[in-house]
Amino acid sequence: MDVAKILARIDDQFETHLIKIQDYLQIKSISATGEGIEETAKATANVLNELGATDVHLAETSGYPVVYGEMITDPSKKTLLFYSMYDVQPVEAEKWVVDPFAGAVVEEFEDLGRCLVSRGVINTKGPIMGFFNALKSIIEVEGDLPCNLIFAIEGEEELGSPHFPEFVEEYAKKLKRADGAYLPFFAENKVGKVKMWLGAKGIIYLKLRVRGGDWGGPRTRHIHSSYHSWVDSPVWKLVHCLADMKAPDGTIKIPDFYRDLIPPSAEDEELLTKLTETMDFEEIKNSLDISRFRGELPEGKDLLQQHLFSTTLNIDGLDAGYTGPGTKTILPCEARAYLDIRLIPNQEPERQIGLLKEFLKKNHPLVEIESYDAYPWAKVSVREPLCQALLRTYQAFGKKVEIWPHHSGSAPFYLFSRNLGMPFIWGGLGHGNRMHSPNEYAVVAGDNKVGGIREFEKSIVTFLYEFSQEKMH
């Protein structure tokens, strides 16, 4: 495979590639509301068809469909399972410098030069279409790919992937033909340092609710607040429950919630030590827009360990009563809290939910779990050939790689590691940021310092080549 020729081809064709990415970003795909989901699934399948994939179809689930397709030309070659998501986070009450669904190029974005500023540009429609662009260039030059590919692109990742497990179960036989799973992503930070993460936390996303009822409180409507003197308040019940769930110092107070935790492995410890040496805490604080980290730990290995190997209980939203302009003195008939819990080895979602239910039943029986979604954490070893292929890709582009033994965020990688029994990894060159936030962006075409979408596409070529050369388990 003439890698150099393919990379030159990407340079030649990049403006056309960029337009394909912009077109794709312009199709809304907000799984929270369903807006544009069907259209985006179809658009994704169309590109797979254009690339010559076979068995391309929208695999139905109880929710939104998974876009499926195959490019299996030679069973003796290695096979990569391409996983990604075509859905994006909602945009609500967010201030953007451009329309978040225009796929707009901003010529001078902050101090980063030419950037695409758009919902989905890093998470994850930009990387999907960039990967497709790279495949097109390989095929144009070589007529074939160095490895086989199986595509599984879901539309509910931002909802916690509630129906992707269904798909994996149904398609297990097809998917198991792969030697490893890969999620495309722009893994460079603002100054061109590459990060590689060897796992993801599990997640429980849940809605708690308290309503008036037989126990007291207004049953069906908000009432005048002066009656609080003899009418109980669902809002206060919720507040006291939340305060009981977590101490002011951040400790989760649900009994036994930390019971199943195991310490980081020897490999994790080693990687944490190395990571502490190279990582830039200031850069993290800047990118997160914070003055200081939580808690009292100094910026060092222990803080890193807290970040990557701790369970968190976060409040995503609170909703009760009247919060509009002016004054409305009411005693609300219900109150809701939206929470997410991040899980680490060896916490299992169902066991943790069981502990939460027990806690509520015993201490706050009026608090209902209105709904929840959950999936477990996942881990992969840096020694996996799949991971080594990605590492060598970065090295081929002269990039320093910072290996993170885990990631604080969640993705349903457990489906690959546990259910399908294969390693997984995610990454690629290029820089973007502000997932789930206003002004989500990615650099268009990088320079010597930091890569952009163009460099991401190039890294895919090398990665597929390196992957095809690896001996798999």
Place this chain on the structure above:
Amino acid sequence: MDVAKILARIDDQFETHLIKIQDYLQIKSISATGEGIEETAKATANVLNELGATDVHLAETSGYPVVYGEMITDPSKKTLLFYSMYDVQPVEAEKWVVDPFAGAVVEEFEDLGRCLVSRGVINTKGPIMGFFNALKSIIEVEGDLPCNLIFAIEGEEELGSPHFPEFVEEYAKKLKRADGAYLPFFAENKVGKVKMWLGAKGIIYLKLRVRGGDWGGPRTRHIHSSYHSWVDSPVWKLVHCLADMKAPDGTIKIPDFYRDLIPPSAEDEELLTKLTETMDFEEIKNSLDISRFRGELPEGKDLLQQHLFSTTLNIDGLDAGYTGPGTKTILPCEARAYLDIRLIPNQEPERQIGLLKEFLKKNHPLVEIESYDAYPWAKVSVREPLCQALLRTYQAFGKKVEIWPHHSGSAPFYLFSRNLGMPFIWGGLGHGNRMHSPNEYAVVAGDNKVGGIREFEKSIVTFLYEFSQEKMH
């Protein structure tokens, strides 16, 4: 004064009177947003002009104007200060059986027969226009009124009357000519029992806020919730502060918050005992849509005392993060709580706010008071001639009166009792309910059991006559 002839006149003219009330209800006057406020103030002044009032004008304040006017024909007569509010509560996410601003008559409303169902029909545009209708009938029959009247109708009561004190201060000399202040209101319950309240609690309405900043937390935008592992949360800071402000049993934990409380007076005790004998706890529960009262007290005098003579700390609203459809896993950069505190003798707003500030400074320094409004409680004795005049009015219509030594709600009556040194009272015949709630209603024309707006108008005639006969202090 030929009271009987005037009452007959009200019967004759009532359909015309009803239309005037409906027209008035149709003009929105939502002080929370400002919608229709100016138009309503002008419409109110117009009716005063039509009635022949003098010095009618919109008295400017730093907020919305107070509608002022006088009907002083004979300085030797008694003078009543008519106080009310032309603003109403917002209607938001409320389900109504009719458009809340249509001034609609529902022929069979629940089990109450013909009712006006409209925002403001009891609180308090219905009583205002009913009072004006009564004045018109008196003048049509008698050519004159039995007493003098001064009108002061504010447009910010639902915001906590932030600028009415300005007006009272500026107009003190004019207002002090009155012998007592009166707020028109439909005081009958569903079965025609009249209630009379001898006071109102004070109120502090405040917004608490926590934002990310130098202490930690995201400073300017919501960030991905997975970072909670090392980024602190403004929402949790607020939750812990709230939980610290009040124990699960309802006890306010702000130090010294109960310090200035005094026990009910001998008159209060006597009235509480009498009230316990006549009042219907079931009816209260039905009207509030609750299964049971708060706390462990049985339905009796102590529970009544808790209702009327206790300080409350209520959460009117909570606002943080994303609460829309689907899932948005974020760590919010700010959180707000909207609270109201009801004050009773001898708690003074500024002292209580001082205690709250001290508590926050010491225990929750990150929690800011974004804004607050406050005014004190007020009390009047049943022995006041003004109150006796209203009592005799009810008796004249054969009504049983239940005297409540205090009221759990708030109104700026302290301006009359403290600042102007005069007694105050509120009431009138007629039944309505659901102030601040969906399907606020009032009976149109009552029967032998329960009075409506028609009976309210009649009671005004008698009340003004009885008042004119009273010897004042």
